[in-house]
Amino acid sequence: MQAIPGSIEAVETLLSDQNYVTGRALATVAFLALKLGRPLFLEGEAGVGKTEIAKALAAGLDRRLIRLQCYEGLDAASAVYEWNFPAQMVAIRTAEVTEGTDRETLTDELFSDRFLIRRPLLEAMSPQPGGPPVLLIDELDRTDEPFEAFLLEALSDFQVTIPELGTIRAPEPPIVILTSNRTREVHDALKRRCLYHWVDYPDFDREMQILAARAPEASQTLSREIVAFVQRLRTEDLFKKPGVAETIDWAKCLLALDVIALSPEVIADTIGAILKYQDDIQRLAGSEAARLLDDSRKALAERP
Numbered sequence: 001m002q003a004i005p006g007s008i009e010a011v012e013t014l015l016s017d018q019n020y021v022t023g024r025a026l027a028t029v030a031f032l033a034l035k036l037g038r039p040l041f042l043e044g045e046a047g048v049g050k051t052e053i054a055k056a057l058a059a060g061l062d063r064r065l066i067r068l069q070c071y072e073g074l075d076a077a078s079a080v081y082e083w084n085f086p087a088q089m090v091a092i093r094t095a096e097v098t099e100g101t102d103r104e105t106l107t108d109e110l111f112s113d114r115f116l117i118r119r120p121l122l123e124a125m126s127p128q129p130g131g132p133p134v135l136l137i138d139e140l141d142r143t144d145e146p147f148e149a150f151l152l153e154a155l156s157d158f159q160v161t162i163p164e165l166g167t168i169r170a171p172e173p174p175i176v177i178l179t180s181n182r183t184r185e186v187h188d189a190l191k192r193r194c195l196y197h198w199v200d201y202p203d204f205d206r207e208m209q210i211l212a213a214r215a216p217e218a219s220q221t222l223s224r225e226i227v228a229f230v231q232r233l234r235t236e237d238l239f240k241k242p243g244v245a246e247t248i249d250w251a252k253c254l255l256a257l258d259v260i261a262l263s264p265e266v267i268a269d270t271i272g273a274i275l276k277y278q279d280d281i282q283r284l285a286g287s288e289a290a291r292l293l294d295d296s297r298k299a300l301a302e303r304p
């Protein structure tokens, strides 16, 4: 188990050791979340590194990563615990044919650890050999308000009560990271418990650093062209702008095709790596890709 980093710079180093590039603002809020033991709430566009930072932190701190993936209709049973009903039925049947099992022992047995299915929140509240885990509550905006209210409670006292077993309390609170794509606003009460950071698209220099970390095979010249083009593309009015994930994917596609420089033809052939909606792809048809490429090259020429 790695100790909690003692400074903002130490957080930056810990993350960069995991090939995760942060700016000062994100490193600061992550440092504070760790230091004060507060949940970190990250909001931002798709593919900007919200989920990845939780993975990088867990790996860097040598902690277990426990992920609760949110979706519509997620309820406490799927988030905290469930009884293994089929296994309980089998145990009851077996007891019926075995003589001498008394009812009380059977009931105790049926609601013991053996038949308990631990879901992510219960796991995160249970003692972990490597120290408090990183609990990633991913894409919170996909759940509904009742679940959010439930979560608020779970996050305020870090304990879970199972009527048949009693209360399970985290010996030390887990490191909690929540993410949202902001398809709806998350309730103020929950946000108030957390430190908040909006994860934006990286600027040119940071995206170059990310590409160097994640697609180191790409040459400096090609990387610069890729990043400049993607940055230019993001200023267009698109239905879904390319995230950092798309930039990395695109670089890998271009490398696989042995491309050394962008051209309108290459862009047309590989556009599916950066744009995922037909309407957006359509916008780039004809001379539009060439125009954006020209623009991005002009911007590159002006860079030192």
Ligand SMILES: Nc1ncnc2c1ncn2[C@@H]1O[C@H](COP(=O)(O)OP(=O)(O)OP(=O)(O)O)[C@@H](O)[C@H]1O
Binding pocket: 019, 020, 021, 022, 044, 045, 046, 047, 048, 049, 050, 051, 052, 053, 179, 181, 210, 213, 214, 244, 245, 248
């Ligand atoms: N700052 C960064 N440093 C290194 N890699 C990054 C960074 N940001 C994004 N990436 C890369 O982009 C990929 C996508 O990031 P991630 O899955 O964290 O995005 P997200 O914000 O969670 O997106 P979504 O909202 O779609 O879930 C990661 O696998 C990682 O390779």
Ligand SMILES: [Mg+2]
Binding pocket: 050, 051, 052, 138, 179
């Ligand atoms: Mg994510």
